Amino acid sequence: DGGITQSPKYLFRKEGQNVTLSCEQNLNHDAMYWYRQDPGQGLRLIYYSQIVNDFQKGDIAEGYSVSREKKESFPLTVTSAQKNPTAFYLCASSTQGASNTEAFFGQGTRLTVV
Amino acid sequence: KNQVEQSPQSLIILEGKNCTLQCNYTVSPFSNLRWYKQDTGRGPVSLTIMTFSENTKSNGRYTATLDADTKQSSLHITASQLSDSASYICVVQGGYNKLIFGAGTRLAVHP
Numbered sequence: 001d002g003g004i005t006q007s008p009k010y011l012f013r014k015e016g017q018n019v020t021l022s023c024e025q026n027l028n029h030d031a032m033y034w035y036r037q038d039p040g041q042g043l044r045l046i047y048y049s050q051i052v053n054d055f056q057k058g059d060i061a062e063g064y065s066v067s068r069e070k071k072e073s074f075p076l077t078v079t080s081a082q083k084n085p086t087a088f089y090l091c092a093s094s095t096q097g098a099s100n101t102e103a104f105f106g107q108g109t110r111l112t113v114v
Numbered sequence: 115k116n117q118v119e120q121s122p123q124s125l126i127i128l129e130g131k132n133c134t135l136q137c138n139y140t141v142s143p144f145s146n147l148r149w150y151k152q153d154t155g156r157g158p159v160s161l162t163i164m165t166f167s168e169n170t171k172s173n174g175r176y177t178a179t180l181d182a183d184t185k186q187s188s189l190h191i192t193a194s195q196l197s198d199s200a201s202y203i204c205v206v207q208g209g210y211n212k213l214i215f216g217a218g219t220r221l222a223v224h225p
Contacts, residue, residue, distance in 0.1 A: 004157075006157075035215075040123075040217055041217055042118065042203070042214070042215030042216050042217045042218070043158075043203075043213075043215040044215075045212075045213075088155075090157055090158070092157075102160055102163070103160070103213065104160075105157030105158050105159070106157050107156050107157045108155065108156065108157050110155070
């Protein structure tokens with residue numbers, strides 16, 4: 001099955017710890033994105049990558065880091081510098097170039113700081 | 115400032131009834147407008163994508179309209195079903211292919 005997979009579905013983090021959220025896609029998409037969703041707010045862009053070995057900060061990149069060593073994978077690390085990490089995190093991918101391309105989302109990871 | 119505003123924030127309807135969700139945007143430049151359905155605890159799934167020249171687009175019981183002059187869109191759901199209970203998110207793609215998300219309308223369909 002083609003698609004975009006996020007893991008784990010639920011993640012608990014102690015304060016001061018770094019955690020890494022996984023995002024894998026087998027759609028052969030060049031572009032991948034990480035969003036954060038908080039109650040009552042629209043999705044906000046954390047980081048995006050348009051090609052392997054390249055990524056750009058989004059609107060709320062502070063306290064997060066990413067890597068794009070492979071086309072299929074775009075892991076997000078939530079560092080201890082992120083002051084309010086409890087949220088629902090969504091990964092998405094799309095083909096590169098044309099502006100009307102479909103964006104496909106993973107099922108999300110809910111991160112809770114305990 | 116690029117913004118997408120949706121109304122109402124939440125809505126309760128009875129099964130079988132129709133409803134209309136609203137989306138106003140101030141995004142410029144405008145590339146396209148999308149409606150997504152998001153079930154609780156899941157990722158959004160695309161319903162429609164409309165470009166500047168498209169006024170209406172249907173996907174089964176979902177019909178989206180776009181008025182690019184007034185920068186308004188609506189999503190009409192016909193003959194609602196219990197499975198329509200979800201959040202509906204309006205998304206506008208602007209310059210540099212950036213997606214601007216609305217906060218969503220939470221729809222509850224009751225039997």
